[in-house]
Amino acid sequence: MTVATKQTLHLISNMNRIIIALTALLACASAQVFLNQPIPLALHQPAPVREASLAHPAVVENALHEAQYPDQFRNNFYKNPHIADALAKQSWFGDKEMPVFEREADKIPRDRIVKIFKNAGFVRRR
Numbered sequence: 001m002t003v004a005t006k007q008t009l010h011l012i013s014n015m016n017r018i019i020i021a022l023t024a025l026l027a028c029a030s031a032q033v034f035l036n037q038p039i040p041l042a043l044h045q046p047a048p049v050r051e052a053s054l055a056h057p058a059v060v061e062n063a064l065h066e067a068q069y070p071d072q073f074r075n076n077f078y079k080n081p082h083i084a085d086a087l088a089k090q091s092w093f094g095d096k097e098m099p100v101f102e103r104e105a106d107k108i109p110r111d112r113i114v115k116i117f118k119n120a121g122f123v124r125r126r
Helices: 003-036 057-067 081-090 110-120
Strands: none
Touching: none
């Protein structure tokens, strides 16, 4: 064998190794598709059932906003457990009272309310 033939055979064997390595790499990369498949129904856990909250969505949203305030802006008065219990008892529904989920006042556009206050003289006109 000549030197050129040996070099050619060596080059072909190196290319075969590269092709095999690329094929193995592509096979591993294509196998990742199966990892994104949904969980089989037999292993699927049902979603936990949450209790229905009687809190109005606007009240919940307001509480979330107030929870983000820094401590110096929060009122420590409401952190007292005795006061919290007394306020909770006061807010229980009395005779013929029921929770309100859809307030009529929420249906009034805010720009209409501002217009009423401006016409009444409570807000300065520009």
